[in-house]
Amino acid sequence: MNPGVDELTCERTAEQLLTCGNRPFAANTLFGATSHLIYPKIIYRNLDVPMLIFDPVGPEDAFDFEAENTLLQRAHPHLIKHVVLQNTGHLVKTEHPTEFIQEMTEFLAKVKDHER
Numbered sequence: 174m175n176p177g178v179d180e181l182t183c184e185r186t187a188e189q190l191l192t193c194g195n196r197p198f199a200a201n202t203l204f205g206a207t208s209h210l211i212y213p214k215i216i217y218r219n220l221d222v223p224m225l226i227f228d229p230v231g232p233e234d235a236f237d238f239e240a241e242n243t244l245l246q247r248a249h250p251h252l253i254k255h256v257v258l259q260n261t262g263h264l265v266k267t268e269h270p271t272e273f274i275q276e277m278t279e280f281l282a283k284v285k286d287h288e289r
Contacts, residue, residue, distance in 0.1 A: 182208045211238070213245045223287050224253045225280040227273070229261035236263065254280065 179185045183193040183205030193200045197209040207216050217224070226242050239257060246255035256276055258269055266273040 181205065213238075213241055214248075217245060217249070220249050220252055222252065223280065223283045224249070225276060226253060226255045227265040227276070228255060228257045229263055229265050229268075230257055231260050231262060254283075 181202060181204050183200040183202060184190045189200075193205055193209045197206045200206040200209065210216065226246065228239050228242050230237075230239055242255050246253040254276075256272075258265060258272070261268050
């Protein structure tokens with residue numbers, strides 16, 4: 174689905190996944206470390222660019238960050254849009270392609286305006 178993302182997140186091998194899961198700062202990329210740390214108050218404390226958060230929520234959600242994402246959006250209301258999608262798995266773009274394209278189109282327009 175996302176070529177190269179396993180390398181970016183330091184999840185290409187089982188060994189990388191275990192290492193980064195237990196010691197995020199051992200990741201070979203900063204993105205890999207932050208994707209395993211998951212401390213939004215720290216990671217995004219100096220946020221100064223627009224951000225779009227797709228938050229898939231479901232009964233068997235392995236990544237339940239809805240409350241944290243809501244708090245993060247409230248901390249940066251002029252920069253962050255938080256889109257909650259109920260009864261959705263981790264692959265938002267394949268489960269809700271129409272909503273994904275619409276939100277991304279609006280987000281890219283906001284980024285373009287922000288750059289001016």
